[in-house]
Amino acid sequence: MGLTNPMGSKSPFPTIEFARVADAKPSVGSKLSFAGLVAVFIAIPGMWVAILISDGIGKSPVVVVGACGVIVGSLGLLLMICPPNPWGRKHSARIRHHLDATHGSGISIGARxxxxxxxxxxxxxxxxAIAAWVGWKLGDAGGLLPLSKTSSGGATFVLIVGLILAGALILVFIARMRTSLELYPAGIRRMMVYPVLRRLREQFIEWDEVDSIEQGVHRQSGSGATIELSLIDVRLLSPxxxxxxxxxxxxxKVALPAYLLDCDPHRLLAIMRFLKDHPEQRHLLARPDAPIWFTAEEKAS
Incomplete structure (x- = not known):
């Protein structure tokens, strides 16, 4: 078991037991493996990009744009395989004290x-892809199309791929959502913001409306596999x-996406259950130092 005892015996925050995930802290070996993986992802595209840029600077801006595209895409691939917390960081800037005009002081927990x-x-x-096609069209593609310098078919294929990726990028921007959880002495608020669409969807639940708080699961299927994502289900007294x-x-019920929130889901679930059962302790959420309750290092019981 673990303890939420962030400030020792003098802490104003009650000690709460919660299920501890075994070996959650990354080992030295896993950190070194991740560092090696980062080096490989930097070295392999880095050498090609260096050649492209040295060939393109002063000669073809299109080649430089294409090389920068390789850098950005490689960084995205690296982040895809990167674990959420490779260095074992214990504190998150996304968990902070928040002052709301309606609900007063509380805690805001942002999402990754x-x-x-x-x-x-x-x-x-x-x-x-688009830079490679433009460069080919201008007769100045450099090393962006090493296999299709004189082939219109290869250049056209690259253009189609580029346009498909650009279209997908626009759709992702439109559908992109920022999620956060806010906890106040008065209740629980789930925020979902769609920046491009300028839409805000929120749910505010008063503590007295809560019947129970349970661990939930969201099953997401794709590519022949099903992934179980952690939720926190806030069950309501009235539908x-x-x-x-x-x-x-x-x-x-209203579900909180624990798998997105930058907070240990077991700790968050335990604190929310405690606050539901102990109304006299909810004022602790208004303290400026309350974020440490949600981020302190786990200690053995």
Missing amino acids: DIMLPIVLVLAGGAAY RTPVQRRDWDTPE
């Missing part, structure tokens, strides 16, 4: 941007309609 790697891959691939997120919610 899981779409960023996809955005980088699509943007980098589109930039490279709530309309349902805001049909893949997460039902009239009887």
Whole structure:
């Protein structure tokens, strides 16, 4: 078991037991493996990009654009295979004290941007492919199309791929959502913001409306496999309609996407259950130092 005991025996925050994930802290070996993987991802495209840029600077800006596309796309691929916390960082800047005009002081827990790697891959691939076609059209593609310097078919194929990636990038930007969880002495608020569409969808649940808080699972299927993603289900005393997120919610519950939030899901679940059962302790959420309750290092019980 672990303890949320961030400030020792003098802490104003109660000690709460929660399930501890075994070997959650990255080992030295895993850190070295990740560092080696980063080096490989930098070295392999880096050598080709260096040649492209040295050949393109002062001669062809298109080649430089294409080379930059390779860099951006490679960074996206690296982030895709990168674990969420490769160095074992214990504190997150996404967990912070928050002052709301309506609900007062509380805690805001932000989400990891899981779409960023996809955005980088699509943007980098589109930039490279379109730059390669433009360079071929101008007769100045340099090393961007080493196998299709004189082939219109290869250049056209690259252009089609680039346009598909650019179209997918636009769709991702439109559908991109920022999620956050806010906890106040008065209740729980789930925020979903769509920046491009300028839309805000939120659910505010007063603590007195909560029947129970349970661990939930969202099953996501794709590529012949099913992935189980961790949720925190806030079950309601009275059904709530309309349902805001049909893949997460039902009239009887509002789900919090723990798999996205930059906070240990077991710790978050334990603290929320404690606050639900102990109304007299909810004022702790308004303290400026409350984020440490959600980020302190786990200690053995």
